[in-house]
Amino acid sequence: MKIIVLKFGGTSVGSLKKIGIVSKIIISYVKKKYKVIVVSSAMSGVTNELLSKTKKLASNFPNEEKDVILSTGEQISCALISGKLNALGYKSRSWLGWQIPILTRGNYSSSRIIKIQKSKILNYLKKGGIPIITGFQGINSDFRITTLERGGSDTSAILCAKFFNAEKCIIYTDVKGVYTTDPNLTNSAKKISKISYEEMLEMASLGAKVMQPASIQEARLNRVEVDVRSTFSKKKGTNITQKKNILSKNTIRGISFTKNDAKITLIGVKDKPGIAASIFKPLFENSINVDMVVQNISAGGKETDLTFTIRLEDLNKTRRLVENNKTIKFKELIINKNVSKVSIVGVGMITTPGVTFRMFKALAKKKINIEVISTSEIKISVLINKKNLKKSVEILHQEFKLSNSL
Amino acid sequence: MKIIVLKFGGTSVGSLKKIGIVSKIIISYVKKKYKVIVVSSAMSGVTNELLSKTKKLASNFPNEEKDVILSTGEQISCALISGKLNALGYKSRSWLGWQIPILTRGNYSSSRIIKIQKSKILNYLKKGGIPIITGFQGINSDFRITTLERGGSDTSAILCAKFFNAEKCIIYTDVKGVYTTDPNLTNSAKKISKISYEEMLEMASLGAKVMQPASIQEARLNRVEVDVRSTFSKKKGTNITQKKNILSKNTIRGISFTKNDAKITLIGVKDKPGIAASIFKPLFENSINVDMVVQNISAGGKETDLTFTIRLEDLNKTRRLVENNKTIKFKELIINKNVSKVSIVGVGMITTPGVTFRMFKALAKKKINIEVISTSEIKISVLINKKNLKKSVEILHQEFKLSNSL
Numbered sequence: 124m125k126i127i128v129l130k131f132g133g134t135s136v137g138s139l140k141k142i143g144i145v146s147k148i149i150i151s152y153v154k155k156k157y158k159v160i161v162v163s164s165a166m167s168g169v170t171n172e173l174l175s176k177t178k179k180l181a182s183n184f185p186n187e188e189k190d191v192i193l194s195t196g197e198q199i200s201c202a203l204i205s206g207k208l209n210a211l212g213y214k215s216r217s218w219l220g221w222q223i224p225i226l227t228r229g230n231y232s233s234s235r236i237i238k239i240q241k242s243k244i245l246n247y248l249k250k251g252g253i254p255i256i257t258g259f260q261g262i263n264s265d266f267r268i269t270t271l272e273r274g275g276s277d278t279s280a281i282l283c284a285k286f287f288n289a290e291k292c293i294i295y296t297d298v299k300g301v302y303t304t305d306p307n308l309t310n311s312a313k314k315i316s317k318i319s320y321e322e323m324l325e326m327a328s329l330g331a332k333v334m335q336p337a338s339i340q341e342a343r344l345n346r347v348e349v350d351v352r353s354t355f356s357k358k359k360g361t362n363i364t365q366k367k368n369i370l371s372k373n374t375i376r377g378i379s380f381t382k383n384d385a386k387i388t389l390i391g392v393k394d395k396p397g398i399a400a401s402i403f404k405p406l407f408e409n410s411i412n413v414d415m416v417v418q419n420i421s422a423g424g425k426e427t428d429l430t431f432t433i434r435l436e437d438l439n440k441t442r443r444l445v446e447n448n449k450t451i452k453f454k455e456l457i458i459n460k461n462v463s464k465v466s467i468v469g470v471g472m473i474t475t476p477g478v479t480f481r482m483f484k485a486l487a488k489k490k491i492n493i494e495v496i497s498t499s500e501i502k503i504s505v506l507i508n509k510k511n512l513k514k515s516v517e518i519l520h521q522e523f524k525l526s527n528s529l
Numbered sequence: 530m531k532i533i534v535l536k537f538g539g540t541s542v543g544s545l546k547k548i549g550i551v552s553k554i555i556i557s558y559v560k561k562k563y564k565v566i567v568v569s570s571a572m573s574g575v576t577n578e579l580l581s582k583t584k585k586l587a588s589n590f591p592n593e594e595k596d597v598i599l600s601t602g603e604q605i606s607c608a609l610i611s612g613k614l615n616a617l618g619y620k621s622r623s624w625l626g627w628q629i630p631i632l633t634r635g636n637y638s639s640s641r642i643i644k645i646q647k648s649k650i651l652n653y654l655k656k657g658g659i660p661i662i663t664g665f666q667g668i669n670s671d672f673r674i675t676t677l678e679r680g681g682s683d684t685s686a687i688l689c690a691k692f693f694n695a696e697k698c699i700i701y702t703d704v705k706g707v708y709t710t711d712p713n714l715t716n717s718a719k720k721i722s723k724i725s726y727e728e729m730l731e732m733a734s735l736g737a738k739v740m741q742p743a744s745i746q747e748a749r750l751n752r753v754e755v756d757v758r759s760t761f762s763k764k765k766g767t768n769i770t771q772k773k774n775i776l777s778k779n780t781i782r783g784i785s786f787t788k789n790d791a792k793i794t795l796i797g798v799k800d801k802p803g804i805a806a807s808i809f810k811p812l813f814e815n816s817i818n819v820d821m822v823v824q825n826i827s828a829g830g831k832e833t834d835l836t837f838t839i840r841l842e843d844l845n846k847t848r849r850l851v852e853n854n855k856t857i858k859f860k861e862l863i864i865n866k867n868v869s870k871v872s873i874v875g876v877g878m879i880t881t882p883g884v885t886f887r888m889f890k891a892l893a894k895k896k897i898n899i900e901v902i903s904t905s906e907i908k909i910s911v912l913i914n915k916k917n918l919k920k921s922v923e924i925l926h927q928e929f930k931l932s933n934s935l
Contacts, residue, residue, distance in 0.1 A: 139586045173605070180545045180609055181616030188612035191623050195601035199579070203586055206594035210587030217597050221627070222672060266628060 124248060126289040127157045130258065130280030133167035134297040135354040136200045144354060146207045148295065149253060153213065158248045160287060161255045162280040163204060165196025170273075186231035190260070190270045193232075194220070197257035197276070205255040215253040218244065220268065225261035225279070227269045234269035236261055236278065239286040256283060274335030281338045285345040292347050294334060295354040300361035301326060301333055303525040304378040304516050311520050313528045315376060316359070319366045322376050325468040325502045339363065366470050374471035374478060375523035378516050381464045383435040384414065386494065386506065387445070391454030394427040401450045402429065409444060411437045415464065415497045415506060429453075430495060432506060435460060462494065463512040466504040467519055473500055485522040491515055530654060532695040533563040536664065536686030539573035540703040541760040542606045550760060552613045554701065555659060559619065564654045566693060567661045568686040569610060571602025576679075592637035596666070596676045599638075600626070603663035603682070611661040621659040624650065626666040626674065631685070633667035633675045640675035642667055642684065645692040662689060683744030691751040698753050700740060701760040706767035707732060707739055709931040710784040710922050717926050719934045721782060722765070725772040728782050731874040731908045745769065772876050780877035780884060781929035784922050787870045789841040790820065792900065792912065793851070797860030800833040807856045808835065815850060817843045821870070821903045821912060835859075836901060838912060841866060868900065869918040872910040873925055885909055891928040897921055 129152065131145050145163075152159045173192050177184040201217040208215035223243060227234035244254050258276025263269045271278055277294060284292035299314055301323065306312040318326070320343030327336045333351055342349050342363065352360025392398060403413055411433055419428040433441050438458065445456060472478050482503055486493060491514065495506035507515055520526065535558065537551050551569075558565045579598050583590040607623040614621035629649060633640035650660050664682025669675045677684055683700060690698035705720055707729060712718040724732070726749035733742045739757055748755050748769065758766025798804060809819055817839055825834045839847050844864070851862060878884050888909055892899060897920065901912035913921055926932065 139582065142586060176545065176605075176609065177612060180548060180613055183616050184612045185615045188608040188615065188623055191608035191625070192605050192612075195604050198601050198604075199582075199598050202594040202597035203582065206583060206590045206598075207586055209591045209594065210589045217594055219597070219674075268625075 124158045125156065126160060126248070126287050127152055128160045128162060128280050128284040128287070128289045128292040130162045130276065130292065130294050131164065131204075131354065132276070132294070132296045133164040133170070135295050136163055136165075136204065137167040139203070141354070142200075142203050142207055145204060145295070146211060148354065149204075149208065150211070150213060153253065159253050160244065160248070160283055160289065161201075161204065161253065162258045162276060162283055163197060163200045163255060164258050164276040165193075166200050169196040169199075187267065190231050191268050193270050194257070194260045194268045197259055201255040201257050205253070208253055208255075213253060214251055215255060216247070218247075218254045218256045220257050220260040221262040221266075223256065225256075227261035227263050227271070229269075231269055233272050234261060234263065236271065236282050239282060241286055244287065272335070272337065274338075277335040277338030278341055281341045281345070281347050281349065284347045285341070290348070291350060292342070293350045293352065295352060296333065297353065297355070298333055298351075299353045299356055299358060300351050301363075301377070303376070303528050304520060305380070308380075308513055309517050309520065311517060311526055313526055315361050315528055317362045317364060317369055317371065318376060319369050319470050320363060321366065321470055321501055322468050323363045325466065325499070326377050326379050369470070371528065373469065373524065373528060374475045375467045375469040375525065376471075376528070377468045378519050378523075378525065379466050379468060380512060380516060382509065382512070384432045384462050384464055384506070385435045385438045386430060386432050386459040386462045387441065388428060388430045388457040388459070389445070389453040389455070390428050390457065391426050392429050393452040394425060398427075398451065399429065402445065402448065403431075405444045405448055406433075406441060409440060411441055411444075415495045415504065417495050432462065432464065432495065461509045462506050463509045464504050464506050465512065465515050465519065466502050467523065468502045470501050472502070479503055481522060482519065485518050486515060489514060489518055491518075530564045531562065532566060532654070532693050533558055534566045534568060534686055534690040534693070534695045534698040536568045536682065536698065536700050537570065537610075537760065538682070538700070538702045539570040539576070541701050542569055542571075542610065543573040545609070547760070548606075548609050548613055551610060551701070552617060554760065555610075555614065556617070556619060559659065563696075565659050566650065566654070566689055566695065567607075567610065567659065568664045568682060568689055569603060569606045569661060570664050570682040571599075572606050575602040575605075593673065596637050597674050599676050600663070600666045600674045603665055607661040607663050611659070614659055614661075619659060620657055621661060622653070624653075624660045624662045626663050627668040627672075629662065631662075631667035633669050633677070635675075637675055639678050640667060640669065642677065642688050645688060647692055650693065678741070678743065680741035680744075683741040684747055687744045687747045687751070687753050687755070690753045691747070696754070697756060698748070699756045699758065701758060702739065703759065703761070704739055704757075705759045705762055705764060706757050707769075707783070709782070709934050710926060711786070714786075714919055715923050715926065717923060717932055719932055721767050721934055723768045723770060723775050723777065724782060725775050725876050726769060727772065727876055727907055728874050729769045731872065731905070732783050732785050775876070777934065779875065779930065779934060780881045781873045781875040781931065782877075782934070783874045784925050784929075784931065785872050785874060786918060786922060788915065788918070790838045790868050790870055790912070791841045791844045792836060792838050792865040792868045793847065794834060794836045794863040794865070795851070795859040795861070796834050796863065797832050798835050799858040800831060804833075804857065805835065808851065808854065809837075811850045811854055812839075812847060815846060817847055817850075821901045821910065823901050838868065838870065838901065867915045868912050869915045870910050870912050871918065871921050871925065872908050873929065874908045876907050878907055878909070887928060888925065891924050892921060895920060895924055897924075
C-alpha cells in the first residue's frame, strides 16, 4: 500500500468553509491512488477556549479532566471532516485516539505516544476507507483520555507516518513553508525548498513556529519524510529530510530569533565549586528553562558575575526563586527585558570554518553589541538589544546570502 | 451501599457558576452518606449549536459522525463537574459512555441502551469516588459512539438507577416539579407532590416537558423511584412513583395541552374497507405521527368524512403525501391550524364514572365547542379552537378541583 499521512492544523480546519477545502485536498490524494491517513488538530481557538473554561472554574482544575475536555476539540474537527467526505460520496470515518488505540504514557496534559496499534486502521484502509485520526491525544493504561503537549498533533501525524510506514507526512498549515527568516520581520525572507531535520529543529525551537519541535525530533529519529505547506495555496512547501538529501551550497540556511527573552545578571556571586548548579537547581525544579548562560572569570577566585536568559513569562517566578535561594550569596540582581536572541543555523557550519567570525564582524560593522553568545554544532546564537533585531537579521541575511536560498 | 442517582439537565449545568451550584448539591448527598452517581446533560444550547454545524456543513451529514460530535457536549459538562469536585477536595472523575461501558443497540442518533456494565463504577464507588457519567450516549458493538434520542439523558439516569439498584433517581431541572397544568398559562396551576408513572407518562407525552417520555416509561417498567425538582430551589419537587403510593383522592391529577397541532379533514372520501389504512400508510412510512382520528358514519355507505390531527411541523409533508396518494379518492382537503388539544389525566378515572360527562358539561357551559374527542384509560382529550385554550384549561382546573392537589 502507498500510504500518505496528511496533517491539518487548527487554522486549516478553522471554519466549515475551510473543512470543505481540506476535504478537497484529501480527495486529490485519493485520486492519485494514495491510501490516505488524515490527522487533524482542533479548529483554531477551540482548545484555548476550553482551557479558559477549566481555569475559570477552578485554579487547581485537575489535568485528568482537562484532558477529557480538550480532547473534544479534535473529536469534533475529525468528525466534521469525515462527515463532509461521506457527504461527498467518499468512505471515511473519524477514529478517536482510544478507538485505534493510540497508547500513551506519562503525565496527563503532557503524555507521550508510545505505540499506535495498526490493525484496525490498516484493515480500514484495505477496505477503501479514509481514516480521520484525532491528533494531540491518546489513551493510557488506566483507559483514560490523555493529551500531549500543546502542538502535539504534529507528533501524532509524524508517528502515524512512522507506524504505518507512510511514504511521507504532509503538514498542512497556514504558512507556505519554512523561510530563511520570519517574513513578517523582513521581506528579504525566502522560502526554503529543502531543509534537514537538524536545521529545522534549531529553527523551530528558536522561534520559527511552523512545527512543534518534539515532532521534528520524532521525524528525525524515524527518518520520516515531511513536507510543510499551505492549505490555501497550490505552491510547493518545504521538504524536511535527511542531511544527505540537501543540495544547497549555503553554509547558513536560516536565521531565527526570539522576542520574549529576559536576561538576568547576578553581580558579585560568592564563587565556589557548584555555584551554578546551586543557582539553577530550583529553576529546573520549577520547569523554568534556562537558555544562554555565561559566567565571567572571577577576579582572584572569590567573586564572579553570572548571566543567564529565560523566557519573559518566567521572569517573576525566577526572580523570586533566585532571591529566596539560601544556598547562594550575591550582591545585586539586574534584569534586562530588552533583549533578543538571533541565531544563524546551518549543517554546513560543521565543516566550514570562520562562520562565527563572519557573523561577529557583520554585526560589529553596524555597531551592534553582542551581550551573550552560545553555540551548538549547527547554530550560533547571540543576545542583542531588542531595538537592533531587525537590523541584525537583515545584515546577517545579506552576509550569508540567504536570498539565494534553494 | 445506599446509592442515589442525581441527574442534571442542560439548564442546570448551563454556566460555570451553575456547575458550582451543582457541585454543592452533589456534596450535600455525599454528606448524607449516600454513594452518589451523577448523570449530566450537555450545557444548554451546546447540542443545538453542534447540530447546526453538521447541518451547515452538509445536508446529508451522516449520523455516525453526528453522534461523535454531539457526544462531546456531555463529555465537557461531566469533566467540568468532576474537575470542580476535585478542586473542592472530593474524589471524582468523569466516566464517558465507552469507558463504563454503556452498551447500546439500534441506529445512530436514536440508539437504545441495552446494558450498563456495573463493575468499574461499583468499584469506583467502593473506593469513595463520585462518578460523573455522560448522559445521552453509549457505545455499540462496532466500538463506536452512539447517542440516544434527544432528551435521552433522562433515560441514561433512570437506567443507571435501575442497573445500580439505586434508592432513587433525582432529576434536577429548571422547573420546580410537575404541575397540575402549565403555570405559564394560568396561575391556578399547582405543584403535584406525588404522581404515578402512568399519569406522568400522559402528562409528558402530551406536552408537559419536564422529562422525556421514554425515560418515564423505563422508570415505570423498572419501578425506579423518581423525584423531579429544581436545581435552583430548596423546595421539594414531585415524586413519580407507583399507583399504590398515591394518596390523592382527586380523580383528575393534571391538565395538559398542545399548541402545535393541525387538523386535516378529508371531505367526501370514497368509503371502502381499509380506506383509513390506505390514507395513513404513507404517513407512518414517513414517520409522521397521526394523533386523533375521527371518521363520520357515511351516508348510504358510499362516502365519508375523515378528520385527523398531526403536529404542525408535519403539515406540508402530510398534505403532499395525502394529495399524491393514488390509492384514495376524496373531494376536498380542509386544513385548520387554529386547534389545541386539551387533556385531563388521572388514574382515578378508571374507577370513577361520569368524568367524561363532567368535562363536556363544563366546556359546554362556557360555549366551548369540541371538535374531536379521544380517550385512553387514564385520559380524555378534546380538540378545541386554540383561542379557547386558556379558558378551557381554567374551567377544567376548577371543575376537577385541581387547586386542592397534593
